[in-house]
Amino acid sequence: MDESKPFGVEYVPPGKRAKIVDGRVYAGKVTELPPGKAKAIALDKFSIAVFNVNGEFFAIKDACPHAEYPLSKGVVTGDEVTCSSHSWKFNIKSGQCTRGTEDLTIRTFKVVVEGDSLWIVI
Ligand code: FES
Numbered sequence: 001m002d003e004s005k006p007f008g009v010e011y012v013p014p015g016k017r018a019k020i021v022d023g024r025v026y027a028g029k030v031t032e033l034p035p036g037k038a039k040a041i042a043l044d045k046f047s048i049a050v051f052n053v054n055g056e057f058f059a060i061k062d063a064c065p066h067a068e069y070p071l072s073k074g075v076v077t078g079d080e081v082t083c084s085s086h087s088w089k090f091n092i093k094s095g096q097c098t099r100g101t102e103d104l105t106i107r108t109f110k111v112v113v114e115g116d117s118l119w120i121v122i
Helices: none
Strands: 024-029 038-042 047-053 056-061 075-077 080-082 089-091 097-099 108-114 117-121
Touching: 024 038, 024 047, 047 117
Parallel strands: none
Antiparallel strands: 024 117, 038 047, 047 056, 056 108, 075 080, 080 089, 089 097, 108 117
8 A cells, every 4th residue: 555645644554544424524523622722533545624613614625736735734814714834825715725726625524413513425
């Protein structure tokens, strides 16, 4: 199995990767992700960044299109995340790049809250 990693993407051992079950991935408890914070969920092929924006949850692919730095490590201001590597900015809700190459949109994922659990729809 090829365990090489692209630039900027952290290595995640196979046992720590989330599994897709019935088209969705468990992303933890609601209480584990307070407003203004983000967390990374690693899958086999890529990672997803989940954000709490004023009590609403959103998810985007966790790789900045500039040089693959994890956006889950960025700075969240309102509904925007600033990449910590070279300061490109993205709207967390739409995935639209708002600073950098503005015609880029990164992939978004629907987040479902069931009880106290977060699920990402793949
Ligand atoms: S890797 Fe995100 S701005 Fe460069």
